[in-house]
Amino acid sequence: MSMKTNLFRMVFACICTSSFACPAARAVDVYVSAAASLGDALKEIGAAYEKTSGDHLVLNFAASSVLARQIEEGAPADLIFSADEAKLDDLEKNGLLAPGTRKSLLSNQLVVIVPADSTLGIASAKDLTYPAVKRIAMGEPSSVPAGIYGRTYLEKLGLWQAIQPKVIPEENVRAALAAVESGDVEAGIVYKTDELIAKGVKLAVEVPLKDGPDISYPVAILKESKQPDAAKKLEDYLESPAAKTVFQKYGFIVKD
Numbered sequence: 001m002s003m004k005t006n007l008f009r010m011v012f013a014c015i016c017t018s019s020f021a022c023p024a025a026r027a028v029d030v031y032v033s034a035a036a037s038l039g040d041a042l043k044e045i046g047a048a049y050e051k052t053s054g055d056h057l058v059l060n061f062a063a064s065s066v067l068a069r070q071i072e073e074g075a076p077a078d079l080i081f082s083a084d085e086a087k088l089d090d091l092e093k094n095g096l097l098a099p100g101t102r103k104s105l106l107s108n109q110l111v112v113i114v115p116a117d118s119t120l121g122i123a124s125a126k127d128l129t130y131p132a133v134k135r136i137a138m139g140e141p142s143s144v145p146a147g148i149y150g151r152t153y154l155e156k157l158g159l160w161q162a163i164q165p166k167v168i169p170e171e172n173v174r175a176a177l178a179a180v181e182s183g184d185v186e187a188g189i190v191y192k193t194d195e196l197i198a199k200g201v202k203l204a205v206e207v208p209l210k211d212g213p214d215i216s217y218p219v220a221i222l223k224e225s226k227q228p229d230a231a232k233k234l235e236d237y238l239e240s241p242a243a244k245t246v247f248q249k250y251g252f253i254v255k256d
Contacts, residue, residue, distance in 0.1 A: 027053075027056060028056070028227045029056050030058065030079065030230045031060065031226075032057055032060060032078065033071065033077045033081070034081040035062075035217065036062060036173055036175075037191050037193055039061045040247075041247050048242065049243075053237070055230050060075075060077070060174060063173075064144070065087060065145075066172070067080060067086075068080075068090060071091060071096060072096070072125075076226070077222050078231040078234075080220055081217065081218075081219045081238075083173075084148065084217075087145070088102060088218050088220055096224070098220065098221040098228065099223075103218065103220075104255055105239065105247075107214075107245060107252070108215045109207060109212060110150060110169050110189060111195045111203055112128065112201065112205060113204060114180065115181070115201060116157040116202050120187070120204075127204075128159070128187060132186070133186045135168050135184070135186055136188060137184075137187070137188035138168075138187065139170055139172060139175075144173065146172075149212070153211075162232075168184075173194055176190050176194075177195075180201050180202055181199070185201075187212065193250050193251040196251045197250065
């Protein structure tokens, strides 16, 4: 290496210690795979985060089961934010999560909703067994977290066998919400956070936290992340007071 080259690097290094002469750190794209129920909250959090960090968030919303399958098939993702622990269990068993980055940040609550103009007097989960309730929208009960939670709750009450034939399985919880809003079904089982943002539905039954399933929203960084440092910075921000305030605004239960 020439003396001139060495001299140039030394001068550049000295300049870079001054207040403004160096270029800013390069902004990066951070790919986030998140449960559909997190959509509204994460869009708001993401907009604020992009302004403070300079990074750009590429948000991919779907059922947690779909997100896990996408990642297993090689889809780009730096961070996953699931609506249940089981999907992350599978990813972790397959060695796809960065060790030590997994943590549960949020919880939620199940509710039964009906179209806003419904005249059905549904006051308990048992009322879903009545003949007047012919169709009930919920996430696919074998794979979508909201559907699995709903099925678990109904099984606990001994109602699942009577209600199962009425179930219209949807690809994610937001699709179940849309089915109720459109009036295509008489009732739906969704998260409280979905009911709070919906305009064409009304609350029929709120499942008490003590009686409902243990709902958990875990987050983790992917082992094959192309931007692990940026993903870690985002994960830390999701635990910040600013982010927690937004989650609570949308009805999520923030874990300590």
